[in-house]
Amino acid sequence: MEQGNQLVTAAKCGKAFVASYTGKRTKSISILDKIFESMLELDELKDTFTFLSTDYIESASDSDSGSAYKKTISKIDAILESHQSFLNQTAVDLDLGYIPKIECTNKGKGTGPKAFKITAIKALTTGITAADKIPSGYIRYTIEEEAKPTLLGKLVDGFSTEGYRLHILVTAVITSLLIGFILFVGGYILLTKTKNILDFLQLGLSLTTLLFGLYSITAPIYKCITLRIVECPTLLSPLSSASAQLLYTPMDVKRKSGRRNRQFKVVVHTAICPVCQSRIDVYEGKNQFRGRMIGLCEENPREHVFSFDYMTRLGKALP
Numbered sequence: 635m636e637q638g639n640q641l642v643t644a645a646k647c648g649k650a651f652v653a654s655y656t657g658k659r660t661k662s663i664s665i666l667d668k669i670f671e672s673m674l675e676l677d678e679l680k681d682t683f684t685f686l687s688t689d690y691i692e693s694a695s696d697s698d699s700g701s702a703y704k705k706t707i708s709k710i711d712a713i714l715e716s717h718q719s720f721l722n723q724t725a726v727d728l729d730l731g732y733i734p735k736i737e738c739t740n741k742g743k744g745t746g747p748k749a750f751k752i753t754a755i756k757a758l759t760t761g762i763t764a765a766d767k768i769p770s771g772y773i774r775y776t777i778e779e780e781a782k783p784t785l786l787g788k789l790v791d792g793f794s795t796e797g798y799r800l801h802i803l804v805t806a807v808i809t810s811l812l813i814g815f816i817l818f819v820g821g822y823i824l825l826t827k828t829k830n831i832l833d834f835l836q837l838g839l840s841l842t843t844l845l846f847g848l849y850s851i852t853a854p855i856y857k858c859i860t861l862r863i864v865e866c867p868t869l870l871s872p873l874s875s876a877s878a879q880l881l882y883t884p885m886d887v888k889r890k891s892g893r894r895n896r897q898f899k900v901v902v903h904t905a906i907c908p909v910c911q912s913r914i915d916v917y918e919g920k921n922q923f924r925g926r927m928i929g930l931c932e933e934n935p936r937e938h939v940f941s942f943d944y945m946t947r948l949g950k951a952l953p
């Protein structure tokens with residue numbers, strides 16, 4: 635364990651995280667880099683580090699009108715939070731006990747610059763295999779980014795108590811949507827009593843599209859409740875990554891019954907291919923790997939194929 639000021643440790647962790655980040659080098663990542671750097675340049679760090687959203691404007695690119703910067707920096711707290719797993723892993727690898735947390739201290743107050751504070755929080759290290767402890771022949775997956783799913787997150791959040799309540803909720807939503815839609819279409823057909831073949835085809839096409847749309851969102855949710863992890867439908871993903879996974883995962887809070895509450899999470903798992911050093915993304919397995927989630931190498935998805943366990947975050951080459 636690294637000795638000294640907790641915030642210094644946290645800033646070091648932040649800087650190392652930015653340096654090893656495997657996702658897109660977005661503007662927010664480069665702003666984070668500048669923030670951690672300026673923290674480490676100080677002679678002395680207290681328990682908190684504060685800054686204004688206007689402090690790091692020079693680190694945004696020259697072509698930037700400023701509005702993109704404003705948008706990015708206003709979400710800097712949320713961005714760090716969605717990368718907490720990655721920060722925790724960095725802390726484990728470098729034996730640093732703390733990770734940085736950014737909070738906005740004048741949320742929703744006026745139109746002036748936002749004020750932020752950075753504090754150190756204890757790194758959550760359970761379940762993370764350190765880089766030098768990965769068993770030989772295995773690869774380690776990193777949680778690159780995570781978030782609550784859009785739409786569904788808001789819908790299900792208050793209901794993520796017991797499994798059966800969620801089943802009822804999801805069933806009710808789907809059923810009412812379907813019944814409503816069938817009534818609407820039925821009414822429409824009766825009203826127009828169309829004999830025109832083109833109108834009929836058009837109606838049929840829109841019906842199919844809508845039903846397919848509904849199915850493509852609701853089917854993965856159903857599957858996810860029992861299988862715990864599925865490929866995340868694009869419509870539910872707030873993250874920009876090409877491949878994300880929808881997880882139905884236990885929360886820290888325990889109910890009186892001893893069972894844990896569960897919640898949906900959208901997570902991007904990634905690893906480095908040990909054969910060609912390219913990026914590995916996680917997908918639903920096909921053909922002989924049907925029913926499993928597997929890691930596929932970006933450059934050779936046919937041959938560089940790996941198993942994937944979201945609990946151990948480890949995998950090994952599949953024949």
Ligand SMILES: [Zn+2]
Binds near residue numbers: 909910911931932934
């Ligand atoms: Zn590869």
